[in-house]
Amino acid sequence: MKRKGKLFRACGVTSVAAATVMMMATASGASSSGSIAKGAPVKIGISLSLSGDFSADGLAYQQGYKLWAADVNASGGLLGHKVVLDITSDASSPTQVVTNYQKLISVDHVNLTFGPFSTLLTLPAAQTVNRYGYAMIEGAGGGPSVFQAGLKNVFDVTLPVAYDLKPFATWLTSLPASTRPKTISYVTSNDPFTQPVVQEAQKLIGKSVKTVYNKVFPAEATDYTSIADAVAAAKAQVVVLGSVDVPTVSAFMQAFEQAHYTPEAFIATAGPDQGAAFIKAVGAGNADGMMVPNSWYGGSKNPASRKMVAEYVKKYGGTAAGVNADIAEAYSVGQAMAQAVTATKGFNNAAIIKYLHSGPTLSSVQGSVKFDALGENTAQTAYTFQWQGAKFVEVNPVGDPGAVKVLFPKPAWGK
């Protein structure tokens, strides 16, 4: 779960112009009424970041969506209609994502829409499809800005990110005073996903652990050395890093190692949940003890999850521990939509929106899904995961049947 905010696109002006043209074209176009001719496929429009800053996550999302579509089609499709995914790349640009959904709806005449990757892109995407009366079920737009926009059409199947670090904070503050760390550093990217998570953690941890460093760095940063060096110099026993991707976490880890500084606990909001991709970037030895909040992991006991993981491993290779959480998020989006379509007996977006707001409890590979008035999933539990050796294991909430003991203090780098 990582939603970030760095962008560079030379084609911004072109995109705006194209968006205007698409807006003008809508008069001839979109329909969210939901009628599909017998035998015709149901088209689902999706904008994904297949290049640009979010490409690693975007491509994982594409795999998740495709895996779900393959499973649905293997079992007869949605209400007997074959699912066809109409995926277009937004190059990680908030401008392009708007253009894409306008095109998907007004030109491609998709029947349903799924969300893009990141809070940064989900907000403009949801606002766009809302104008056409489309529902947007998504899995990666969990930042508060999405839910504070007053939209009625957006539904996030993943736990709202603000609560991500609650289990970690609870674990930390519940440690006996004799073993509880005395100092903590907070450092976060100024991203709509990471900042709320870290701020909420600060509130929860409060004065139980003394804050010795608390800074925000720009999402546009490419060189983290001086920031990481400053965190290392503070020598806090705990580090909470508001990161959006693997390179950010990797840069801090490398700088800490170079500074001969190993925090006793180190949690990053995103990056370590990237499975094999994280290990490949940082090395297995360095990953040991790294923690990350999430609502799903490859070793989940959920039967639907195990089935999906087995299918994924069969199709793409690797191991269960190496399956990116993005896959499960995307797959869950499809599952939620399928249940809404089945319940409403059609593809009418207004009916789907009304149904999802009526409070049904849906099931997904990530667990239960139940939306509140804002579209947040209130039925999910936040977990903390940790790399222990080559395994990615659940460590929080404390006392949860699936949780193992936290590896604390964190081993030294490279050990």
Added chain:
Amino acid sequence: MNSSALIHAVIDGVLTGSVYALMATGLTLIFGVMDIINVAQGIFVILGAYLSYALSVHWGIDSFVGLVITIPTLFLVGIVVERAFIGRLKGPEKTAMSILVTYAISLVIEGSLNMIFSVNYVQISASYVNKTFRIFGVYFAYIYVYGFIMAAILLVALYVMLYRTRFGASIRASLADQTAAALVGIDVKRVSTICFGIGIAVTAAGGMVFGATNAFNASTSYDLISRLLVIIVLGGMGSLGGALLAGILMVTLEDIVGVVWSPVWSIIAFYIVLVIVLSIRPQGLFGKQSARVA
């Protein structure tokens, strides 16, 4: 904020900034000689990083040693790209068109790298990447020092080539005035082709250090090119010395502001300096309004 943190920030800034300067030098050289704004420079840096990574992972070749292979390889890539695409740009719209053409080249290379290496982030590893030494009470990684030394050697080599060789004189003449250079018998076309090759070749070195100090994938190039363009604008389009100074100034200033004030203001502070400089000297620190010279 203590003094050791400030010293650390300054030294970090100089060490890292020199590598950015090296990458930007290629960009500014290409613009200076050819009037080409090469927005593909970022992806060439990443291509250089991937080449070093591949040599290290698949053949166990140390990344610094591997420069013997990667620098000539990227020089040849630059020559091919110039001959196939860049050299065909003509007319008054040449500079504007070069942005579109090099952006297209960038997309093609990005897509190819994604196909070959996937979008997963990788990082070049070597024994000296995380090895450190202590000075003024703080640790410094050898990789940054080695990177600085390498950048300094290459920049000096570029300087010597430009100011102490006959070919360098041809380049400088082309930098100053292409028409006049052609009139005195300089093969401007050939000079342009070789300059483009050199401009791309230096990305092999910059990319290697970048890839050893950062996890990267092909998309990382977008963050890089925006920084490199800013460096050459501040330094003065076409000015090698300007690129060197601006690269070091940019990273050092960001690091100092990050330590003294807050990291969130570090980039903003640099842009404030950029605006002030450009309002006083629209041509940048070392740029010239009517002609670009080193």
